[in-house]
Amino acid sequence: AALVAAARSLGLRAYAATHSADGRRRFAALLDAAGTGGAAPGDAGAGGSAAVTVGGLLAGAEGPGRDTEGAFALDLLVVLDAPQLDVETAAVLVESLPDGARLVLSGDPGVLWSAGPGRVFADLLAARACPQVASRTPDPGPLGELVSAIGIGELNQVEAPGKEVVIVPVRDAGEAVHRTVQLVVDSVPRAFGIPAEQVQVITPGHGGAAGTRALNAALKERLNPGPGRFGGFDPGDRVVHSPVPGRVTPGRVVKADAEGLHLECAGGAVVVPKERVETAVRHGWALTAHQAVGHRWPAAVVVLPGDAGAALSRPWVYTAFSRAERHLSVVHGVEQTLPRAVAEVPPKPRTTRLPTLLKAQVPPAG
Known part of the structure; x- marks a missing residue:
């Protein structure tokens, strides 16, 4: 800026x-x-x-x-x-x-890579083909301390006197869904004055007993119950609109008519034709970390059910935990898998020729 x-x-x-x-x-x-x-x-x-x-x-x-x-x-x-x-x-x-x-x-080189092919930013850093300026200033407070440690492979306990970070242990996916709904609907709004619509749930995948589909169904039932007359959606539903793969805009359903599903996204009106609703619109109370990249919310609830271990990596945890500005709740059911993922699981490799091509453009020293 x-x-x-x-x-x-x-x-x-x-x-x-x-x-x-x-x-x-x-x-x-x-x-x-x-x-x-x-x-x-x-x-x-x-x-x-x-x-x-x-x-x-x-x-x-x-x-x-x-x-x-x-x-x-x-x-x-x-x-x-x-x-x-x-x-x-x-x-x-x-x-x-x-x-x-x-x-x-x-x-931030620590976050998840692009949804599309390549790893342009990482390749440019690796090639050192242009000037680089590094900022080492973390976000302030317990959340900043936690996320900074994750970035270097350490999952530390942080002092959070204002309950900026709360760990909620669970035994199974059913309990994870129950506690998540409780946090979004009641606990976080009551303790921090953050309304439920400003609390974002983040989970590793869409499927499974505690994936986005299950969590969104449970949250809709509590926050905006309805029959889902238009492709499973009702006015007032919290959604995300994906006009193209990899680009996600949070929004809310306004109405539905012959034109399609009317959304309010980032203060603007969007109409999604009826034939595009199924592929371009999802409920948005719960997202994956890939969908959440580029966005931040006052509070985030990160859900880690017992079957999530294989999906966890340092970039995933770093991205999910850093979406919260004031408060982070971690619904934790993966035991030692989480610190192991932070310490030992790097991003999945992507093979590209860009570093080689970039280095060829750099004149030899002297």
């Missing part, structure tokens, strides 16, 4: 692209705090904000638009949450930059 603010103060056309509308909102708030939420040279109207989404930028719906040669009309582009760039999106972004522009990729 400081970089974009400084560039704009010099009259440069500087923009920052996030992977979610929530990220765009948060970054815009940082720019406002820096005193530069305004327009850069050539901007006009509502499109003048320096914060955009990657999808909106590429589609031409947000940001500066393109010049006569088809390149973005900008001087500096900062991409936030850069580990979420797959090779195709990264290639299109780079190809769209005009000659002389600067590209800054910013992100």
Whole structure:
């Protein structure tokens, strides 16, 4: 944010692209705090904000638009949450930059990689083909301490006098679902004043007795019961919309009619045609960590049932635990599997040629 603010103060056309509308909102708030939420040279109207989404930028719906040669009309582009760039999106972004522009990729190398192919950010770091600036400043408080330790392979007990971190042991998946619903509906709102709609449940997978399907069904029954007249959904349901694979936007069902399912996502209206509802919309009280990347919530409940051990890795735990801002509850049924995963299970390898190709571009020392 400081970089974009400084560039704009010099009259440069500087923009920052996030992977979610929530990220765009948060970054815009940082720019406002820096005193530069305004327009850069050539901007006009509502499109003048320096914060955009990657999808909106590429589609031409947000940001500066393109010049006569088809390149973005900008001087500096900062991409936030850069580990979420797959090779195709990264290639299109780079190809769209005009000659002389600067590209800054910013992100946490500890989180889960992109849903699409490749590991662009990790490959760039490994190749050392461009300047790197590392920030070692963790988030403050017990949550920051916990997540920072996980990032280096340690699962430590942290002092949490304000109950910022709570471990809830369970014996089986049925108890995990019961305790999760109890936390979301009653315990967290009562103890911290965080409403249930701002508490996000995160679990390793969609299937199983404590996967997203089972948890969403149990949470819907308590928070918004209904017959699911339109493809299993009712007005008021908390959902996630996936217009394309790997891109998830949280939202809420407004209504359903002949046009399709009407959603409110990130403050905007979205209509999902009836034939697309089954593939593009899921209930959103409970998500996987991959769906939660790029988003943060005041409170998170991470569910680790006994059968989740094989799905756990250090990046998964790091990503899931770091989605919480004020409070984290861990519904814990995996015993010693969790510290073992943090200490010993790295990300699954992805084979790419990008580091080799990048190193070929670096002139030899001297």
